[in-house]
Amino acid sequence: MTRQTSLDTTDANALLRLWRSVFPVPLRPRTEKDRKRFLRSNLILHFRPPAVKEKTLTFTLSWGLGGMAATLVLLQMATGILLKFIYVPTPVDAYASVQTIITQVPFGRLVRNLHHWCANLLVVILMLHMLRVFFTGAFHSPRQFNWIIGLVLFTMVLAANLSGYLLPYDQLAYWAVTVITAMLGYIPGIGGWLHRALGNGAELGPQTLPFFYSMHTAVIPVLLVGLMGFHFWRIRKAGGLVVPRKSSEPMDEMPTRIPVVPHLLVREVSTALVLTATVVVLSIFLDAPLSTPANPGLSPNPVRAPWYFAGLQELLLHVHPAVAVSVIPLLYGDGHHPCPDRG
């Protein structure tokens, strides 16, 4: 009996030691010291400083848009991995495999819908994020480089959307991608190479789908996640978010700081949960489009690019294609406007 009790105690101690090696700090840190240890011992959270300027926690400063973008990228990774188990990246089988996902796989329709709506929402959220960064003057020194990193991130998100758009290989996807690759062919310098790599001519070749698939599921996600880590690290190095102030207000040399755990963490997790719940509800009721199988011999009239390229497609009607795909977007991406109200 005594032997049994001492065995139980040894087992309990071993379990406790295992638990402590996984969670070295209490999961609900109560003291200041434990909060700092909690932050440092967590792989993701240790990117953050222990405390941030109190004013940066005001929701209407950042609108939580960067965090929402990060949440959507995570949801994209999770749903994309699930889709990969069934999807077949060949022109002959792609369309049928998408139909299998939505008609035969449990929750397949929901997972596909989530992947579709999160991808579109990500573009909208990023546009809003860029606007908020712009209007708070957060693209000035020392944050110019992070603005450039942001632009590369945005381009990658568009590339991820475009490469994913082709994968169902339906009429909608086939002809939209044909239009866009033709548009990209007009970019000075690299246009010809891009056009050949992506599709080569009026018809998409048999190599186009596997190429888009590899870019969409391997190259772009790896680069995107790496660059996001860099983006977050640069925010920390720049001393946190910008706190805009009127030029008449004095500079606050010693702003009040409050601990990231729990104050910022609770806000970020709540925003992520509300956003996730919203896209799940949207995806339950709204299906991602899927038209008839791709038919290279029959183009629909009109052929439409995805909505985020619709502006470029419209421009093609009015100006020379080279101007539409290079000069005008470059003017749009130029962020050199004076903004004195920085914190």
Ligand code: HEM
């Ligand atoms: C996948 C894409 C992106 C993710 C996940 C992301 C995430 C974030 C997060 C979490 C923040 C801090 C909090 C916030 O502002 O909400 C932030 C700040 C910032 N982002 Fe992004 N971002 C992305 C794309 C972009 C783009 C497209 C731009 C601009 C072209 C950009 C420029 C900036 C800048 C300059 C800051 C610092 C703002 C400041 O210091 O006040 N980001 N981003």
